[in-house]
Amino acid sequence: MYLNVFRHRKRVDFDAEAYAADAARMELLAGAQKGFISFRRYTGNDGEFLSMSEWETEEDARAWAGNPEHAVVQARGRSEYYESYVVYSCPSPQIRRFERTNVTLANAR
Secondary structure, eight states: EEEEEEEEOTTTTHHHHHHHHHHHHHHHHHHTTEEEEEEEEEEETSEEEEEEEEEEEEHHHHHTTTHHHHHHHHHHIIIIEEEEEEEEEESSOOOOOOOOOSSOOHHOO
């Protein structure tokens, strides 16, 4: 698995409608790419946003990064949407899981 985490802040004067249209298109396009696993988006209380995408391999993630339509929207993001951003990329992340299943009151005590 390969993981990309994109933390960003938007400009105060960004075009929210254009951004939403671009984001929706990129989400659909990414989902159709080889090796795509999942995408999630989160909003912090302080105005920071976080997007996370999971890929089968680093090569799959890099192919997405180099997708021509994605590259155009990335450039638009730098010129029109984002105040700042940082991307974290991680091959073979350590994964820890917890899932609560079939918990009853008797088991919870």
